[in-house]
Amino acid sequence: MGEFWGVLERYFPEFVSGFFVTLRLVGISFAIAMSVGVVIAAFRVTPAKWVQRIGGTYVEIFRNIPLLVLLFILFYGLPSEVQFSRVTAGALGLGLYTAAYVGEAVRSGVFAVGQGQIDASLSLGFSYRDTLRRVVLPQAVRTVIPPLGSLFIAMTKNSAVIGGALQVQDLMMKARGISADTFQTNEAFFWAAVGYLLITVSLTFVVRNLETRLAIRR
Template identity: 40%
Template sequence: MNVIIDNFPLYLNGFLQTLRICAFAALGSLVLGTVIAGFRVSPVPPLRWVGTAWVTVFRNCPLTVVLFFCAFGLPEIGVNGAYFWFGVTGLVLYTSAFVCEAVRSGINSVPAGQAEAARAVGLTFSQSLSSVVLPQALRTVVPPLGSVVIAMIKNSAIAGAFGIGGDLFAVGDTLTSARGEAALPVLLGVVIGYLVITIPSGLLLAWLERKVAIAR
């Protein structure tokens, strides 16, 4: 425990950087995944093909490969930037495929009569989806989306291995490799940092699920 106490400022900085990564990646993947889910149920065939291809590629591609492409492949084609944003981009691309399928399952659970009624009063597909179907669908997908977000938080450790810098993974690597600290207490501090993020996130999602269930 002395290692954790002596290096608490370093752990705190790593915790905040990891929290920042997770916040950006969660927001981006939820927005992008919802858009792709809309593509998947669209009446326009090209959009359905794009949505299906997106999910097929990213859901079946290892996260390490996606992060490797973002960190080292994008600069090769002229896309330059900080490794922080490359890591966030990789997490968003990968996680959005799982968000898409969770949201699509929620959309499919909404009775077809809801969409038919929306079309009967003159709403377009996009209007009925955003105003009628999605608000009902999102209530049913809180548990699977919660699992996806928590998995994404844990996956951020893999993103840290690609040079984002300053996150909990980097803290553990610095203390064990550069400073020669014992691995077990160092990793214990890293684990505690991730638990401080994932456990409250799980409790928040459980509370949200109960609130939504009451609202229904």
């Protein structure tokens, strides 16, 4: 039992730095996934058929390709003129990958708003853009928060793939390094697991809190 805490004590700075690398990956990917995802959702709900098709193709490709393949292409595959750093390539890959799911979640939120409201807004003289911005999106945001929340929890878990594929020193790779140093695999991975659970569980609480705060009282 002494060893259990001993590993944490001796390697505390390592664990903390890995934890923050994971947080940074998650943060950047979150920003990319949100912005690209909303654009994709907008593509998929516009009236123009060919724009819809672009959005649909994006979703089908990125949802069916393994994240690992995407990361390899972005980091090892691109011509040397557009060489990304490991963290950038990783976060970009994870962000673009998650964006497809975000797009789908936001789209279903938009559809949940109901054609009647869109028709009403258009007939009141709102332009298409204003309808989307002032009528559809504020309501859609509320319905998409729970699915988005679980998406970002999934994304946090997927961030470990960046560490494994591109040798970024995130929480998982730190655990691997520590277990190689000390042969205390159980202890090292236990404390890293605590780190991951810390992120995923607190995300769950944030989402639940947001949900109750944004809920419309009808």
